[in-house]
Every structure is written in structure tokens, then in C-alpha cells.
Amino acid sequence: MTLALLMAAALFAREELDRHVELMTGRPPDPGAFVITAGSGDGDGFTIRSKDGVVTISGESLRGALYGVYELLERFGGCGWYAPWRTVVPRRRRFAVPSGLSLVERPAFLWRQPSWYQVRKNPLFASRCRLNGETPDGEGPAEEPKYGGHPFRFVKGLYSSHTFYVLVPPEVHFRDHPDWFSEVGGRRLERGGQLCVSNPGVVAAAARRALELAAADPTASVVGVSQMDWGGFCECAACRAVREEEGSVAGPLLRFVNGVAERIEAVRPDLQVETLVYWHSLVPPRKTRPRRNVMLCCCVSGDYAEPFASAVRPQNLAWKEKFETWTDWTKNVILWDYTPNFGWHHAPHPFVGVFDRNLRYFRDKGGRGIYMDGLSV
Secondary structure, three states: OHHHHHEEEEEEEHHHHHHHHHHOOOOOOOOEEEEEEEEEOOOOOEEEEOOOOOEEEEEOOHHHHHHHHHHHHHHHHEEEEEEOEEEEOOOOOOOOOOOOOEEEOOOOOOEEEEEEEEEEEEHHHHHHOOOOOOOOOOHHHHHHHHHOOHHHHHHHOOOOOHHHHOOOOOHHHHHOHHHHEEEEEOOOOOOOOEOOOOOOHHHHHHHHHHHHHHHOOOOEEEEEEOOOOOOOOOOOHHHHHHHHHHHHOOHHHHHHHHHHHHHHHOOOOOOOOEEOOOHHHHOOOOOOOHHHHHHEEOOOHHHHOOOOOOOOOOHHHHHHHHOOOOOOHHHEEEEEEEOOOOOOOOOHHHHHHOHHHHHHHHHHHOOOOEEEOOOOO
């Protein structure tokens, strides 16, 4: 962040504190009663200490400082942010914090992003809920500097899912390079397939395009490189041989992603490359492992009414076994969970009864972040 953006974020944390204290007591806090500091890290943790009448809120980052303000207001002021249109600020004679307080908090997940409509459309509400996500359409708290940014931001155009045709567009390349695209049933598919991930030319083209997009968005830190949201995986001899060797579609896919990540790292070692562990690619490969700069986005599937930690149903046991194999290999993992009822959107999703236990399970397996797919539009 530039100095101007840092100042905007720091001022906003102070404004939020002063605004809520004044709503509570009818007057702003005394000068010097509260000190807010922020480190330069990416973590969202914070420390709140009270000594000699002075309360110090120290954040690991600007987000951490802001979240420390909200924790202070919530815990000791009784404030509550229940919806964008429903904020509760109790009236008090004075806003008091216990003397000698030493409170340290760090979130279980570095990245916390539901795509639920009211969160996406109301970044202030999202920030007050300590959600720090970004969205493909440029909404959410990560998009406004005063909310403190995002721990890792995806390159514009290369978000967290289904980017093959962004990296290697068929309308640009198919005429000259049909061999870059899936062979299915003996013919190359211009649309409705995937990339021919065993083709070295595809690796080079995808890495080149990813670096071009990253250069146009220099503050981003993650590049999404992932399969399209359908089947059509390549059946050419080379791809088929790798799939048979690895025992999984994930084998050739991960080799491709690793190849792209290696080329990106040579130019931009600061970038991570994210890919999906999803649907056809859930089964871990026998041999290939993700490179150090590859982040896995594991998509949840199974019976959503049963918690995964104590699973007994076959579909949940099967997903859990695959997921835990991936997390044994790397802790650079984020989760993609599903919260809408796709069969009938007006009905509650069965995850509501196990949501808390699944989050703890994901945390215990070392997940770095969680995205809650909520059909936000």
C-alpha cells in the first residue's frame, strides 16, 4: 500500500472507534484514551491491552487493527452488526475497558470470504464481520483501501476458478493450434473441452498470458490456473498415458499447473499459482505433488448434512480420504464450500446444522482460507 492508502486505512479504524463510542455515550472518547497501531504483515491478528487508563489496539496488519477495534466495541460495548441495515449500539454512561486487560486473537483462517449477497454488496458490513475477501466483480472489503486490503489478492481475470480459456482463449489460438485443446472422441474441441495439458506449447502460452495479466495488476499475489467447469478432458495419447500412470485426471492437470508455476516463479517469485481440486480432479495422483508456489483450492462434496470429522456415510468418507491426502502433502490449501441449495434455492441448505463443526475440521487440517459459495447474484 502507498502512504496515502495506509493513512486512509488507519484513519478509518480510528473513525469507527470514535463513531461508535460517541453513539454509546453521547460524546467522543477522550484524546489519548485509545492508541491504534498496525504492523506491515498479512495476518489479521491483534492484541488489546489496557494499562493506566490507556487502551492500545495493535494489529498485525491494518486489517488486524480494524478488527481489534470491532472486537473491543463488540466485547466491551455490546455493539452488534447483524445486517447492513441492523446495527445495535447500546447507550451507556461511559465506555469502560477492564484495567490490566491483555487480549490476543488470531483468526483460524487467513482468508475468509462468503459470497453471500449482503456481504458482497456491503463491504462495510463484511468488514465489521471480519470478512476480508475480494470478488471477481470488484466488490467486497478487499477492494476499498480503508478496509485494509486482502491477505492474498487474485490477478484480475484469473480468479480462483475455471480460467483455462482465459489463459489460452480458443477464439485466439484454436485455428493455428488445435493441438493445444482437448482431443475427445478423436477430434479437437474448440469449445466445451479443456486444454491439452501435456502439450509443452500450452504450458508456455498459459504462463506467458498469466504473466501478462499479472504485470497489468502488479499488487495482486495469486494467479488462478484451473480447469473449466465441465468435463472434456483431453484423450490424446500423451494425456492418456499420464492419466494412466498417475491413476487420476489430477495427474496431468497438476503436472501442467506445476509447469506453469515453474515458469511464473522464474519471473515473478512473489506470485502463487492457485488451482482447483474439484470434481474430476479430486482423486490425488500417484506420483506428482504440488510445487511450493502452488496453492490448492479443494472443493467440498458429499452429504452436507453430516460433519466430515465424524463421517460415516460413504460419499463423505470418500471425499474426506481424498482431502486429507492432499493436505498431508501441502498446507497451502484453501477450501471452497457450498452453501446454497442448488436443487431448490428457497430452501435452507443442510449444511447449517454442521457448519461450525466442518469449519473446525478444515482448520484442524491446516486450511489457510475458506470461500463460501453462496449464489450471491
